[in-house]
Amino acid sequence: MALILIVDDDTAFRMTLAETLDDLGYQVRQAGSCEAGLASLGDGAIDLALVDLRLPGDDGLAFLRTAATTAPGLPCIVLTAYASGSNTIDAMRLGAFDHLTKPVGRDELAQALARALRAHQPAVAEAVDDDTQAGEQMLSNSAPMRAIFKRIGLVADSDNSVLVLGETGTGKELVAQALHANSARAAGPFVAVNCAAIPAELLESELFGHVKGAFSGAASDRLGRFREADGGTLFLDEIGDMALPTQAKILRVLQEREVTPVGGRQAVAVDLRVVAATHRDLEAEVAAGRFRADLWYRLQVITIKLPPLRARDGDVALLAAHFLRQHAHGRAKRLAPAALAALQGHPWPGNVRELRNTILRAIALSEGDLIDVEHLGLDAAPATEAATAATATAxxxxxxxxxxxxxxxxxxxxxxxxxxxxxxxxxxxxxxxxxxxxxxxxxxxxxxxxxxxxxxxxxxx
Structure with missing residues (x-):
């Protein structure tokens, strides 16, 4: 019978959780602080720890850091009522197995415990969260995005290439930035290149650099983006739009870890991580002969697929409120109920980018503090129009x-x-x-x- 340590300063919650664990057939040990929890670890025999994120004194992350050295391999599951992208990523980087958001359902708890004990590997922790999440770049309370945050935390320290897939405006560059910021390369440069925005005849020089005199107009040597990103991360956005000849050279750089400038003879070693992104279906592009299969295989060592905004339940209201706080310049701008309903009913083909631009437009067009439907500038769907007409008369x-x-x-x-x-x-x-x-x-x-x-x-x- 597994012995589970509960570390939580909320006595009522801790006792309730202990009763649930007892019903599920586990032995339980309890602690009301990080220090008491670590002392219990010192007594040995603990098979898994359930740790609250916010504790008096040292927090749940401090518990994880210490447990990683004093009880290596101990699965830890962090409990929190304050879930955000950054604290999930931090948790996974610390080796956490998973996290549960309070209130915890019995079935969810049972499944998480079974997985953690079966895997017998480190588990979840969550960094201290700012309740407003104002400093966050990636905000979400939705299950699909929580899975993305976990994946970022798990793979951030790896040097493997990452392929980020998703519709336009879903935040692929933000994922690349999060991977870089949470990696061992965080002190190095983060260099982003939009492959679709650079003409094919200039892209090679942009990426690989050139030597003086390599072509007309090459008045001096140029390092190129690969060498600029040396020691850090290179983000190749919209790589699906890249021409086949350039794809072949990208593949060679990934394989050999060296770059030959245009017009040059000497290869230069580079040490960097490549994160690529596209909104295209690369498997279909490969089948159509527009994308190299070998490059696709090389890039998708790790794949992160971002969900569209319409699949992120509850995130429209969360993100709209965030953009209002961020861009209202101190004014108490707020959404009228009808405006929020219009935002939530919109399909958002442009995803988070479209939502952000909509809020910026509404802030500019609304004279007072209340933002109404007419300030949003959305193309009303028939259902929305019908609802508006109905509320005008009934x-x-x-x-x-x-x-x-x-x-x-x-x-x-x-x-x-x-x-x-x-x-x-x-x-x-x-x-x-x-x-x-x-x-x-x-x-x-x-x-x-x-x-x-x-x-x-x-x-x-």
């Missing part, structure tokens, strides 16, 4: 309290309608989350502090 009934309903007066004050809708959404999110405020905040795309302020504003217990 009252809408929303649940105001668990015991009753309230009707929005569409001819009344806007502030009152917004307050009523917000209050109803807050109550509904709390009800769906069984009163768990962290889960309710996640569903609403709010930080926990923002949720608390809203609950106080509407006097919701």
């Amino acid at each position: 009252p809408v009934t929303v649940a105001a309290t668990p015991a009753g309903t309230a009707e929005i007066d569409w001819d009344g004050p806007l502030d009152r309608a917004v307050e009523l809708l917000e209050s109803c959404m807050l109550r509904r999110a709390l009800a769906v989350a069984d009163g768990n405020r962290s889960e309710a905040a996640r569903r609403l795309g709010l930080s926990r502090q923002q949720l608390y302020r809203k609950l106080a504003q509407y006097d919701i217990e």
Whole structure:
């Protein structure tokens, strides 16, 4: 019977979790701090640790760092109510096996424990999270993106080539930057090249450099992007648009780790990692003879496929709020309920880039602090148009309290309608989350502090 250590300062949660583990057939040892947890490790016999991210004194990451040396190979699963891209990546870099977001379901917990014990390898940890996630470049609360963050953390320290796939605007360069920033090459240069933006006849000189006099206009030597990225990471964006002759030379650089400048005779060694990206289906491109199969095999040592924004449940509201904070220049810009509904109903063919540009446009076009549908400039889908027409002529009934309903007066004050809708959404999110405020905040795309302020504003217990 496996012995599991729970390290969590929330006594009620720790006791509940211990009861669940006991029901699942595990032995349990408990600790209320990082220091107490490490002391328990010193007693030996621990098979797996469940560690809260936020602890008094040293946090869950400190536990993982120390456990890696004092109990190497111990699977650790970090529990957190504050999930973000950076803390997931940091966790995986520390060798964490997986992470669970509070509240933890019994089935999810059982499956994670079984996987971790079976694999018997280090597990999850999460870095301390800023509740607003304001410093994050990659924001998401969706399961598909959480899987991406884990994968980045797992492979960041590897020098293997990475192929990033995804539609236009999904954030492929952000993935490349995250891989670089979390690697041993972080102190080196990060060099990005958009292969589709450079004419084919100039791309070789751009990538490999040239010697003086190599061609008309080559007035001096040029290093080229491969040599500029020496010691760091080279990001080749839209590599699927690259001409076949250039592809052959890229393949040779990846194989030999040396570059020969255009017009030069002497190869120069380079030490770098290559991350490539494309929105194209490279397998289809290979079949059509437009992309070299050997280069495709070389690039896809590690593949990361980004989901489109429409497949990232809840992220439209989260990202819209982030872009408002980031670009409103201190003004208290906010989305009207109808505007948020329009954003959530839009298919986003341009993905996160399109959403960002939409918010920037709305900030510029809205005179007051409230951003409405007309400020977004979206092409309304028929369903959206029909819904807009219906709300113009008919009252809408929303649940105001668990015991009753309230009707929005569409001819009344806007502030009152917004307050009523917000209050109803807050109550509904709390009800769906069984009163768990962290889960309710996640569903609403709010930080926990923002949720608390809203609950106080509407006097919701």
